[in-house]
Amino acid sequence: MSGTIDVVLPCLDEAAALPGVLRGLPAGMRAIVVDNGSSDDSASVAEELGATVVHEPRRGFGAAVHAGVSAATADVVAICDADGSFDLAELPRVTGPVLTGESDLVLGRRIPVSRTAWPPHARFANAYLARRLRKIAGLDLHDLGPMRAAGREKLLSLGLRDRRSGYPLEMVLAAAREGWHISEVEVTYRPRNGRSKVTGTVRGTALAVADMSRMLRGAGLR
Template sequence: MPRISVIIPAYNEEKSITHVISDIPAELVQEVIVVNNNSSDSTSEVARAAGATVLHEPRPGYGNACLTGIAYTANKPTQEQPDIIVFLDGDYSDYPGELPQVIQPILDGKADLVIGSRVLGQREAGALMPQQIFGNWLATTLLRWLYGVRYTDLGPFRAIRFSTLQQLGMRDRNYGWTVEMQARAAKQKVRYAEVPVNYRKRIGVSKVSGTVKGSVLAGYKIILTIFKLL
């Protein structure tokens, strides 16, 4: 069985992080890494009590948290590094128990990057805001036109071979992280797949889609990233 690590960026998720960690299939995962992204609540303490490795990234930004988790993993001795990295959100909108389905195309040797598609799965009413649905459609349409790849979603629940992730050279520090990974993978001809995943309303209020400013900034950065990486 390959070694699998899960990286969870978390900003003020004390009410949800235990649910996320406890639902991850422990028999499959070597390490759960929660990156506390400058939280002002007890996210770190709650995550550590739930059994996670907790890292601290004081610079705000989803990408910053992901990069910190990757750097921590890359600094491990080679024999302790994972074969597969899974990314999950810390707000309990994803279903961590679906991790086996998300990694299966990699285990089958059919893909090196797998996106959990909320569009192909079942969504709780109101789980995806209208601006998220439109943004996903626009971004995936641009990826198809400009990069020749067919995605339906920029979903946060995703799995990637660690060796592939290192080759991508990820840099984005905030909203462009997910689309950057898919665009860079397209440019490098990485084998990819999508699997349906279910999605529910998050615990708490979204820091991005929950505000007009966050939605606009995220949309702008996603579109900018797509064109910048061409």
């Protein structure tokens, strides 16, 4: 596989966070910022910092990521939040096993640096869903977080349909059905820059749990 990696960064009103996020991008990686209907200057800030900007007006994590992966051209794509909660300098930990062929899909297991980095309701919801996933799919995974990497063509071949919060789990379930080797590595998780729009809120977490629970009920595994 080529050593160049496209990094898809779903973005909704992250103008304040983007400079710090994009400055941490490792060499050999290209940023694709997917503006998901921002009301601030996220798109122009990203362009000024050299990122490719894709506009996806349909709201939803899955919609934004799918648009970014579709626009990518590298053999390997990484996905990461654009809110400053992840250190992009750690991306090689996630992409490395994909580049070497050791894994088909790698997920970053979040290790929070402080209690404020990961709100309790979001952490407990993630643990609950990961436990159900381990039971249903037999995968040794502990986090369904957004930092991950896979081969672009293989990822598109999964035909993922969810365009909301169920997308991350649908990806894992579809990959498991296809017999992919799926692994996880530890990554640092920091307090995000600004107000969370999704899982940092109780309402957003409830929506994610509902979307992912629906995925698990129809998983068709074991």
